[in-house]
Amino acid sequence: MYSETTIVTPDVLQQPLQEGQLVINVGPQHPATHGVLHLVITLEGETIIKIEPHLGYIHRSIEKMSESLTYRQFIYVTSRMDYLSAHINNLACAMCVEKGMQLEVPDRAQVIRIIMSELTRIASHELWIGAMAMDLGAFTPFFYTFRERETINDIMEQTCGARLTMNYMVPGGVMYDLHPEFVARVKSFVVQFKSKVSELEDLVTDNIIFRNRTVGVGVLSKADAISYGCTGPVARASGVDGDIRKRFPYSGYEKLQFEQCLDSAGDSFARYIVRIREMYQSIHIIEQLIDAIPEGEFQAKTKAVIKLPKGEFYTRVETARGELGVYIVSEGGTTPYRIKYRSPGFSNLSALNHMAKGSKIGDLMATMGTLDLVIPDIDR
Amino acid sequence: MFSFQQLAQQTHAWLQQHTGSFTVLVECAIVAVFAITLFAVLGLVLVLLERKVAAHIQIRVGPNRVGPAGLLQTVADTLKLLMKEGLVPNLADKFLFNLAPFIVMMVAMLLLAPVAFARGIQIWDINIGVLYISAISSISVIGILMAGWSSNNKYAMLGAMRSGAQIVSYELSAGFSVLCIVVLSGSLRISDIIAAQENGWWIFKGHIPVLISFVIFIIAVTAETNRAPFDLAEAESELTAGFHTEYSGMRFALFFLAEYINIFIVCAIGATLFLGGWMPLHIAHWEGFNHVMDYIPSSVWFMGKTFALILLIMWFRWTFPRLRVDQLLTLEWKYLLPIGLFNLLLVAIIAIMGWHF
Numbered sequence: 001m002y003s004e005t006t007i008v009t010p011d012v013l014q015q016p017l018q019e020g021q022l023v024i025n026v027g028p029q030h031p032a033t034h035g036v037l038h039l040v041i042t043l044e045g046e047t048i049i050k051i052e053p054h055l056g057y058i059h060r061s062i063e064k065m066s067e068s069l070t071y072r073q074f075i076y077v078t079s080r081m082d083y084l085s086a087h088i089n090n091l092a093c094a095m096c097v098e099k100g101m102q103l104e105v106p107d108r109a110q111v112i113r114i115i116m117s118e119l120t121r122i123a124s125h126e127l128w129i130g131a132m133a134m135d136l137g138a139f140t141p142f143f144y145t146f147r148e149r150e151t152i153n154d155i156m157e158q159t160c161g162a163r164l165t166m167n168y169m170v171p172g173g174v175m176y177d178l179h180p181e182f183v184a185r186v187k188s189f190v191v192q193f194k195s196k197v198s199e200l201e202d203l204v205t206d207n208i209i210f211r212n213r214t215v216g217v218g219v220l221s222k223a224d225a226i227s228y229g230c231t232g233p234v235a236r237a238s239g240v241d242g243d244i245r246k247r248f249p250y251s252g253y254e255k256l257q258f259e260q261c262l263d264s265a266g267d268s269f270a271r272y273i274v275r276i277r278e279m280y281q282s283i284h285i286i287e288q289l290i291d292a293i294p295e296g297e298f299q300a301k302t303k304a305v306i307k308l309p310k311g312e313f314y315t316r317v318e319t320a321r322g323e324l325g326v327y328i329v330s331e332g333g334t335t336p337y338r339i340k341y342r343s344p345g346f347s348n349l350s351a352l353n354h355m356a357k358g359s360k361i362g363d364l365m366a367t368m369g370t371l372d373l374v375i376p377d378i379d380r
Numbered sequence: 381m382f383s384f385q386q387l388a389q390q391t392h393a394w395l396q397q398h399t400g401s402f403t404v405l406v407e408c409a410i411v412a413v414f415a416i417t418l419f420a421v422l423g424l425v426l427v428l429l430e431r432k433v434a435a436h437i438q439i440r441v442g443p444n445r446v447g448p449a450g451l452l453q454t455v456a457d458t459l460k461l462l463m464k465e466g467l468v469p470n471l472a473d474k475f476l477f478n479l480a481p482f483i484v485m486m487v488a489m490l491l492l493a494p495v496a497f498a499r500g501i502q503i504w505d506i507n508i509g510v511l512y513i514s515a516i517s518s519i520s521v522i523g524i525l526m527a528g529w530s531s532n533n534k535y536a537m538l539g540a541m542r543s544g545a546q547i548v549s550y551e552l553s554a555g556f557s558v559l560c561i562v563v564l565s566g567s568l569r570i571s572d573i574i575a576a577q578e579n580g581w582w583i584f585k586g587h588i589p590v591l592i593s594f595v596i597f598i599i600a601v602t603a604e605t606n607r608a609p610f611d612l613a614e615a616e617s618e619l620t621a622g623f624h625t626e627y628s629g630m631r632f633a634l635f636f637l638a639e640y641i642n643i644f645i646v647c648a649i650g651a652t653l654f655l656g657g658w659m660p661l662h663i664a665h666w667e668g669f670n671h672v673m674d675y676i677p678s679s680v681w682f683m684g685k686t687f688a689l690i691l692l693i694m695w696f697r698w699t700f701p702r703l704r705v706d707q708l709l710t711l712e713w714k715y716l717l718p719i720g721l722f723n724l725l726l727v728a729i730i731a732i733m734g735w736h737f
Binding site: 029138140144147362 | 437532535540609611612615620698699700701704706707
């Protein structure tokens with residue numbers, strides 16, 4: 001299935017440069033990488049010959065750390081993984097623990113979890129659009145997207161007490177009940193989003209330079225998307241219908257009406273459009289739920305100290321970047337024996353060399369930008 | 381009415397009376413002081429203007445801490461840059477590295493010479509003014525290439541190469557659109573070109589071909605001054621800062637200042653050629669209207685037109701993403717240059733047949 005990949009061996013890395021080639025480092029400190037990603041790029045003039053991502057600059061050994069934290073504690077560390085989908089990361093961990101405990105989550109908590117997840121998804125996509133436009137040299141969309149994102153952050157702050165690392169999901173439900181103003185504020189956000197998103201579309205989607213920069217750039221075929229293990233909007237833009245919310249519904253997504261946004265082009269523009277359409281779908285989901293939040297408990301009764309039975313548990317959720325899998329091996333104690341996260345960013349990054357090889361260095365920014373990389377998610 | 385021409389003549393007479401044979405020397409010194417002051421003031425004003433325009437487009441306030449409404453922000457920035465250490469990279473070619481910003485700056489200064497700021501205010505009304513501008517402005521690419529090459533930095537070199545390809549290409553289009561006006565006016569002298577627009581600016585008199593050449597001119601000069609959407613030479617998400625990656629302190633400030641002065645100059649030239657320079661808006665046979673327009677000072681007309689064009693170019697920068705390097709060259713060689721050539725032919729026909737108003 002791997003159409004053009006070569007396995008990197010030490011002798012490939014030490015290949016001497018040919019005449020006219022030069023190696024440049026993009027990162028670890030570089031405006032385009034949005035974090036400490038280090039790409040070693042071999043160029044011939046402006047054409048990319050090879051890209052080699054060097055990882056590990058922000059490795060904090062979250063997986064190892066989790067082994068010494070209890071089942072209540074380790075969830076909070078995952079907010080720092082993909083910090084733009086903190087809610088959804090926490091949700092995946094909470095669900096995995098609940099699976100081990102065989103705990104029923106109250107309906108109210110389920111609905112709150114979905115609303116929070118979708119708000120997070122919108123906030124993440126908003127930030128991504130701004131950052132990607134910045135990669136392509138347009139600064140202004142960043143401020144327009146941050147206006148909407150700020151509203152979401154304010155809503156989060158009111159209910160969860162934090163703007164970025166919310167730590168709101170706990171095994172059995174959510175940590176606190178919703179703030180009394182929550183429903184009204186989310187409703188006003190929906191109105192704001194619908195009226196303002198057209199501004200953004202005028203500025204970015206229909207911009208001829210933006211289209212020239214993204215259409216047909218960084219093409220990833222369906223077969224390659226599957227073989228590289230790409231998930232999320234990156235895979236869906238190539239036509240892989242792998243939305244976990246549809247395929248393996250969790251937390252009550254099966255009861256909701258929403259579309260899986262697919263595109264067949266697989267280029268940067270398709271990835272952009274898929275994310276824009278996903279934001280509309282998220283709004284659609286929130287609209288279905290916001291008037292129908294059931295009354296009742298927001299958290300199931302659990303013991304103060306959680307112990308999981310001996311065994312292995314796996315859950316998967318759809319974060320803003322793709323499939324996040326949480327795998328817990330329990331020996332029956334209060335802390336996990338081993339935890340493994342399957343993060344979407346890592347697989348998506350692995351396709352970068354394949355997508356950007358042979359294109360101009362300007363295209364690399366369009367390709368890398370639309371992969372929506374969050375470096376702590378890759379390094380963990 | 382107050383006239384700068386009169387003032388200049390009076391000053392000249394007074395100087396001749398008092399300094400005798402040193403008159404030219406003293407006048408040169410006065411002009412140099414004026415030019416340098418103008419430089420500094422323009423740099424400060426334009427940087428602040430750009431930041432305010434950007435802030436307005438980006439729904440934020442912009443600099444508002446230093447001085448009233450942030451007016452002294454650029455002064456503070458300049459002081460900071462003056463006090464910073466100017467680093468020279470280890471294996472850089474020190475001579476060329478130090479020389480490059482001065483070449484870029486010198487070009488910007490030389491270009492001020494034939495610009496007519498108001499009726500009678502012009503440093504040097506040379507008979508080949510337009511040719512002089514085209515010739516001098518193409519030197520700045522040498523400074524940029526020098527900066528990129530001597531920095532011993534791959535980003536800088538890539539940026540300089542991009543800049544070289546870009547400026548050399550777009551120079552042609554800018555030249556052809558300027559030629560259109562030369563053909564219509566029948567002179568290369570700036571004052572003649574302005575005088576030819578006494579009863580209407582070329583953009584109104586020259587039919588659609590002049591409008592086309594105006595659009596091409598604006599696109600080409602945006603590219604020549606390395607402004608977004610053509611800022612590939614300093615594409616920050618690709619090449620960190622392009623050709624001036626290694627520059628710091630005052631050397632960087634010179635590049636920065638030269639960029640803004642260049643914007644002012646190309647806009648001033650655009651205003652002179654297409655919008656009549658300091659010439660007020662005149663409409664033939666509307667005597668009353670023309671008299672009213674005459675009462676607005678010529679310097680206000682010139683600055684108004686120039687700053688309108690500057691704002692247009694700033695608007696581009698904060699709205700468009702950046703082009704890719706091959707798209708940039710495609711735009712020039714496949715679209716602008718053929719259109720410009722054909723357009724010149726049309727303008728020549730119009731000029732020969734006398735079809736313009």
